[in-house]
Amino acid sequence: MTAHDLLATLKAHANPANVAGMARYGINPKGTLGVSILNAVHLTD
Incomplete structure:
Protein backbone atom coordinates (compact mmCIF):
# COMPACT_ATOMS: atom_id res chain seq x y z
CA MET A 1 0.00 0.00 0.00
CA THR A 2 1.40 3.38 -0.98
CA ALA A 3 1.13 6.54 1.10
CA HIS A 4 -1.45 7.83 -1.38
CA ASP A 5 -3.54 4.66 -0.96
CA LEU A 6 -3.31 4.91 2.83
CA LEU A 7 -4.45 8.53 2.86
CA ALA A 8 -7.34 7.70 0.54
CA THR A 9 -8.39 4.86 2.84
CA LEU A 10 -8.18 7.07 5.93
CA LYS A 11 -10.27 9.74 4.21
CA ALA A 12 -12.85 7.09 3.30
CA HIS A 13 -13.12 6.21 7.01
CA ALA A 14 -13.37 9.85 8.14
CA HIS A 42 -7.76 -2.69 11.36
CA LEU A 43 -6.55 -0.86 8.25
CA THR A 44 -3.15 -2.49 8.69
CA ASP A 45 -4.56 -6.03 8.38
Missing part, protein backbone atom coordinates in the same frame (compact mmCIF):
# COMPACT_ATOMS: atom_id res chain seq x y z
CA ASN A 15 -15.92 10.50 10.87
CA PRO A 16 -17.13 14.11 11.21
CA ALA A 17 -18.90 13.25 14.48
CA ASN A 18 -15.54 12.30 16.02
CA VAL A 19 -14.02 15.56 14.79
CA ALA A 20 -16.86 17.53 16.40
CA GLY A 21 -16.33 15.61 19.65
CA MET A 22 -12.64 16.47 19.63
CA ALA A 23 -13.44 20.16 19.15
CA ARG A 24 -15.75 20.07 22.19
CA TYR A 25 -12.75 19.01 24.29
CA GLY A 26 -10.56 21.80 22.96
CA ILE A 27 -8.61 19.74 20.43
CA ASN A 28 -7.89 21.70 17.26
CA PRO A 29 -9.85 19.84 14.55
CA LYS A 30 -8.00 21.42 11.60
CA GLY A 31 -6.86 18.66 9.25
CA THR A 32 -8.38 15.97 11.47
CA LEU A 33 -10.22 13.04 9.91
CA GLY A 34 -11.74 11.63 13.09
CA VAL A 35 -10.68 8.05 12.36
CA SER A 36 -10.76 6.03 15.57
CA ILE A 37 -7.67 4.14 16.68
CA LEU A 38 -9.62 0.88 16.43
CA ASN A 39 -10.43 1.55 12.76
CA ALA A 40 -6.86 2.63 12.05
CA VAL A 41 -5.48 -0.59 13.55
Whole structure:
Protein backbone atom coordinates (compact mmCIF):
# COMPACT_ATOMS: atom_id res chain seq x y z
CA MET A 1 0.00 0.00 0.00
CA THR A 2 1.40 3.38 -0.98
CA ALA A 3 1.13 6.54 1.10
CA HIS A 4 -1.45 7.83 -1.38
CA ASP A 5 -3.54 4.66 -0.96
CA LEU A 6 -3.31 4.91 2.83
CA LEU A 7 -4.45 8.53 2.86
CA ALA A 8 -7.34 7.70 0.54
CA THR A 9 -8.39 4.86 2.84
CA LEU A 10 -8.18 7.07 5.93
CA LYS A 11 -10.27 9.74 4.21
CA ALA A 12 -12.85 7.09 3.30
CA HIS A 13 -13.12 6.21 7.01
CA ALA A 14 -13.37 9.85 8.14
CA ASN A 15 -15.92 10.50 10.87
CA PRO A 16 -17.13 14.11 11.21
CA ALA A 17 -18.90 13.25 14.48
CA ASN A 18 -15.54 12.30 16.02
CA VAL A 19 -14.02 15.56 14.79
CA ALA A 20 -16.86 17.53 16.40
CA GLY A 21 -16.33 15.61 19.65
CA MET A 22 -12.64 16.47 19.63
CA ALA A 23 -13.44 20.16 19.15
CA ARG A 24 -15.75 20.07 22.19
CA TYR A 25 -12.75 19.01 24.29
CA GLY A 26 -10.56 21.80 22.96
CA ILE A 27 -8.61 19.74 20.43
CA ASN A 28 -7.89 21.70 17.26
CA PRO A 29 -9.85 19.84 14.55
CA LYS A 30 -8.00 21.42 11.60
CA GLY A 31 -6.86 18.66 9.25
CA THR A 32 -8.38 15.97 11.47
CA LEU A 33 -10.22 13.04 9.91
CA GLY A 34 -11.74 11.63 13.09
CA VAL A 35 -10.68 8.05 12.36
CA SER A 36 -10.76 6.03 15.57
CA ILE A 37 -7.67 4.14 16.68
CA LEU A 38 -9.62 0.88 16.43
CA ASN A 39 -10.43 1.55 12.76
CA ALA A 40 -6.86 2.63 12.05
CA VAL A 41 -5.48 -0.59 13.55
CA HIS A 42 -7.76 -2.69 11.36
CA LEU A 43 -6.55 -0.86 8.25
CA THR A 44 -3.15 -2.49 8.69
CA ASP A 45 -4.56 -6.03 8.38
